[in-house]
Amino acid sequence: MDASKGKYRTFLVSLFLLGVTFYLASCESEWRSLWPSVVALIVVLLSRSALCGLLLGASCGAVLLAEGSLTGAVEQLLWQQFWPIFGSSWKLSAMLFTLILGGFVALVEAGGGLQGLVRRLLGSHVVDRGGAAGSAARKRMQMTVFGFGLLVFFDGLANVMLIGRLLRSAADRCGVSREKLAYLADTTGSAVACLAFISTWIAFQLSMIREGFALVGQEDVSAYGYFFRSLPTNYYCWFALILALVCVWKEFNPGPMGTAERAARRVLPVAQDQEPEVHASHWGLAIIPIAVLTLSIPVLTYLIGSESLWPFNLSKFAEAYGKAEAYVPQILVGASMLASLVAVLAYTWARGAHGYGGRVDSAPTTFLRGVREISLPVLILVAAWMLGAAISQLGTATWLCECLQGRLPVYLLPAGTFVLGAAISFSTGTSWGTMGVLMPLAISVIFSLTDGMMDVERDRLVVAGIGAVFSGAVFGDHCSPFSDTTIVASIASGVEPLEHVWTQLPFAVIAGSVALFAGFVPLGLGLPALLGWGLGAAVLGCLPRFWRSSQSG
Structure with a gap:
């Protein structure tokens, strides 16, 4: 009723x-x-x-x-x-990549290699979830998620999809809530991809930096140079990662996340002899397909974007990523298909080695079951893109930018740019769209408001503005209910999108507040970028102690 x-x-x-x-x-x-x-x-x-x-x-x-x-x-x-949507190669590839990865994970799970890997990493079943053994297992589980997030640095969407689907059963077994799994996967996804100098993001980031300088008549600039110089000022991404580590090691779970974690610990794991259809195989049967997926994306990108394969160096690798930008969607799909073929071979070998015979589904049936499980959530992505198209045509981001232009003193430009970027990304759900609208405007506004200043001071503010745009864009990518990354992270982890937003929002607000007041405000006043970085890290490290003190008081 x-x-x-x-x-x-x-x-x-x-x-x-x-x-x-x-x-x-x-x-x-x-x-x-x-x-x-x-x-x-x-x-x-x-x-x-x-x-x-x-x-x-x-x-x-x-x-x-x-x-x-x-x-x-x-x-x-x-x-x-x-x-x-169906005329965009990127969106079509994102849908196809998500569906194929659903089938890929189903194969890896059914082959038993994942169970073998999880047992090797996390040990046996945890029953006493309130004791020291349970706490250690939860930390080990969460650090495994964090480590996978750092490993899959090349693409945020691939990160959250892979980690959520592969590790959610292990999270259940260790008493870690799926909300926490979604938070850790989402946090490491976009933040790491934004900071990585080789990723599916970098070509777009560099093109937006070049676009900003082109508006002020400076065509001959090193976009990569400005990107590297902006890394210490990308405070939100750094502080989001630091806060994730703090919440793991100090069991800091503010707001709804604390409720979700307590509920997960009360649910007893399924007894080992009652687990349905679990056939633990050698952990290599999971590692090999995952490694193929992880490594094939950068390898294929290098092969497509590089004019000559040898000699190899990081500069040449980064240049290849820029040249292969147009092929990134096809590369993601190709890598997922290649990894799925390897997963089929591993699954077939596991069936033969363990004598499952006709008691389990065939590889195609297992793959299609995984595709079917993820097909309905893909509709949420389509709906998010439809809303994003309307928001873009209505000029929401441009209107928000115009509200700020010319209304802030120079020393508050980095802070104001971050706040505006966070507002745009939260209300539109797109980090790339935020960068595309705000980066050229931020650079041109800084140039116009610093006319007459020394080049060194203006350059410092430009670098700060670039970091603020990146930070603001990722903020909304983490907590907007309209973000495709947020939606995929929740779907892959088996959590309702709204629950993921509610439980992750306090972490995003904390990291964003520290980024604003410990990072961008002091940076605008002329303090060194690394000083704000250290101050913010210290605040986040001490936060659990003050939080518990205020609650107990």
Whole structure:
């Protein structure tokens, strides 16, 4: 009865929001470009369904773009927001990559190699989850997740998908909540990819830096040089990673994460003799397919982007990544297909070696089962892209940028840029879109406001601005309910997207606040970047002690 009342209430609220949208379509207020994001967030909170919220937000955006015309809104939704998804090689590849990886993980799990790997890393089943043994197993499990996150540095989406799908059963066994698994996978995903000088992000990052300098008439600059100099000022990414380590080692779980962790420890693991269809094989049967997936992406990128394979060096490797930017979607799909073929061989060998015979599914059946399990969540990605298309056409990010331009003193430019980037990325759910809009504007604004300053001081602020844009973009990528990375991290870990947002949001806010006040504000005042880095790390390291003291007081 309560569920039916909740659905009825959500339906009435949705009708009301649609009515407001038709009214706003006749208004000239520029702030209405935020309305689709607001609608999506309200419906997600009420219905606890990301798909419903995203679709209604996309529909409201279509109504605004069609200026209140119902027929025009339907045409806008279908032909301008839905159909272009299938004309984007990146989005098609992201969907195909996600589906193939679902089948890949099903093969690795069913082959028994993953069970062998987990038992080798984490030991036997943990029953006493409240004792020292249970605490050690939880820390070991979480550090395994963190280590995998650092290993899969080349792509944020591949990171969260691979880690969530491969390690969620191990998390259950060790008493680690799936919300915590999603948080650790998501945190290491985008943050590491943004900091890595060789990744699927780097070509886009460098092109946005070049675009910013082109706007001020400086074509001949070293984008890679500015990227490397901005690394110490990319405070949010660094502090998010440091906070993840702190929460693992000191069992720091503020807000809803603490509730999720306590609930996970109360659920007893399945007894070993009751586990369904678990055939532990040699751990190499998991390591080899995972290694093929992990290594084939950089290797294929180097082969495609490099003019000559030898001699090999890091500079040549980085240059190859830039040249192969256009082929990254195809590379991701090709790598996942290659890894899946290896997983099929490993699965077939495990069946023969252990004599499973006809008692288990064939490799194609197992693969298709994994694809089927991940197919419905892919619809959430499609809905998120439809909403993103409406937000982009309404000019939401540009309007937010114009609100800041010329209204901040020079010393607050890095802090203001970070806050604006966080607002854009949270409301739009896209880190790359935030970089694309904000990076050229931030560099040009800094040049205009520092006219007459010494080149050294202006250059320092430009470097700080680049780091602030990257930090703000990743903030929303971590906690926006509209972010594709957030959605994939939750899906892969077996968590509802809204639960992942709620449990991760306190960590994002803490890391963002420390980045703002310990990093970007002092940086704007002229203090060295490494000083803010050290100050922020010290604050995060001491935070659990003060947090528990305030709670006990």
